[in-house]
Amino acid sequence: MNEEVNKPTSKEPKGKGNKGKEIVVGGSGTKASNTKSKTYFLENYKVQNLSGKCNVMKTMMLGLKEGEHVKVHCTKRTFNMEKDFEISVTVEDTDQLLSGAWLNISIIQVFVTALSELCFHDDCHPNSIGFMCPEMISATMLKSDADRILLYMTRSMSALSSKTFILCPYYEKSHWMLLVLCLSKREVYIFDSQQKKRNLMIKEPLNNAFRSYKRLGGQSKGTKLTWIPAQCAQQPGSLDCGYYVMRFMYDIIMNHGNSQDLTKVCSHKLRTLYNKLKYTKLLY
Numbered sequence: 001m002n003e004e005v006n007k008p009t010s011k012e013p014k015g016k017g018n019k020g021k022e023i024v025v026g027g028s029g030t031k032a033s034n035t036k037s038k039t040y041f042l043e044n045y046k047v048q049n050l051s052g053k054c055n056v057m058k059t060m061m062l063g064l065k066e067g068e069h070v071k072v073h074c075t076k077r078t079f080n081m082e083k084d085f086e087i088s089v090t091v092e093d094t095d096q097l098l099s100g101a102w103l104n105i106s107i108i109q110v111f112v113t114a115l116s117e118l119c120f121h122d123d124c125h126p127n128s129i130g131f132m133c134p135e136m137i138s139a140t141m142l143k144s145d146a147d148r149i150l151l152y153m154t155r156s157m158s159a160l161s162s163k164t165f166i167l168c169p170y171y172e173k174s175h176w177m178l179l180v181l182c183l184s185k186r187e188v189y190i191f192d193s194q195q196k197k198r199n200l201m202i203k204e205p206l207n208n209a210f211r212s213y214k215r216l217g218g219q220s221k222g223t224k225l226t227w228i229p230a231q232c233a234q235q236p237g238s239l240d241c242g243y244y245v246m247r248f249m250y251d252i253i254m255n256h257g258n259s260q261d262l263t264k265v266c267s268h269k270l271r272t273l274y275n276k277l278k279y280t281k282l283l284y
Contacts, residue, residue: 054098057094057097057098058094058098061091061094061095064091065091066091066092067090067091067092068090068091069088069089069090069091069093070088070089071086071087071088071089072086072087072088072089072109072110072113073086074086074087074109074113077116078112078113078116078131079109079112079131079132079133079136079156080130080131080132080133080152080155080156080159080160081133087106087109087110087113088106089106089107089110090106093106093107094107100239100240100243101239102239102242103176103242103243103246105134105135105138105171107242108134108169108176108242108245108246109133109134109135111246111249112131112134112167112169112249115129115131115249115250115253116131118253119253128163128164128165129163129164129165129166129167129252129253130156130159130160130163130165130166130167131166131167131168132152132153132156132166132167132168132181133152134168134169134170134171136149136152137149137152137153137168137170137202137206138170138171138172139170139171139172139173139201139202140171142201142202142205143201146205149205150205150208150209150212153205153206153209154209154212154213154216157181157183157209157210157213158213158216158217160183161183161213161217163183164182164184165180165181165182165252165262166180166181166182166183167179167180167249167252167253168180168181169245169249170200170202172198172200172201172202175194175241176241176242176244176245177190177191177192177193177241177245178190178191178192178245178248178249179191179202179206180230180252180262181206181225182262183210183213186210186223186224186225186226187225187226187227187228188206188225188226188227188228189228189229189230189262190227190228190229190230191230191232191244191245191248192229192230192232193232193233193234193235193240193241193244193245193248194234194235194241195229195232195234203227206225207224207225210223210224210225211223211224230262232244232248233247233248
């Protein structure tokens with residue numbers, strides 16, 4: 001079974017706050033965004049307003065024409081795929097990232113790829129963090145190919161059974177959030193930067209995948225996941241969720257990879273700090 005993420009863009013239903021605007025989910029085929037600006041950001045934005053790393057990104061992308069893209073290599077181990085693949089990132093994707101607009105899934109995928117390499121090569125928590133692919137577990141994929149995604153999640157749990165946490169960036173109804181799966185404690189922490197009561201589509205499939213994973217290991221008891229809302233920073237705007245998910249992942253990897261309880265990982269002081277930061281500052 002081929003589980004590459006390089007396939008045409010898929011779309012979510014239009015959500016509140018995005019009336020009449022297109023929601024783009026698929027990363028590799030991205031051609032538009034629900035927040036595409038009327039002016040071309042990369043050519044007009046003042047360089048001094050960007051961090052050094054963002055300026056490097058801007059310089060690299062300015063050589064491309066609108067609609068062109070670069071390919072970022074991703075190893076199969078990053079997302080527990082069956083083979084290596086490439087993530088396509090367009091000028092528009094980068095434009096939206098640097099201008100604080102909506103984040104397409106390709107940007108999240110590339111960011112996770114960088115975090116994965118950080119875990120493998122730097123002295124943070126190389127053996128404690130794993131990832132699931134945000135495109136594979138998105139609400140769009142759950143609707144279109146539920147059996148395949150159940151198999152993917154079950155296989156990922158088996159491959160990452162020794163990890164303390166599995167980070168799962170999740171997209172549903174025009175909103176990004178981070179699900180953190182702790183297999184040993186049978187818990188899922190929900191990092192939602194716009195907390196409200198949600199009936200998440202992924203709950204039942206992830207619970208079923210966990211039961212399958214436990215049964216494959218010969219266990220019939222303790223096969224129910226507990227879902228825990230985590231205390232975390234709350235976004236000040238309507239389009240910030242993707243940036244907060246990226247920051248949540250980074251902080252967990254750098255500071256909490258060996259923690260046993262993520263419920264209070266973001267203190268009030270840290271939440272206040274988050275909310276004072278601008279988009280690119282959240283990342284760099």
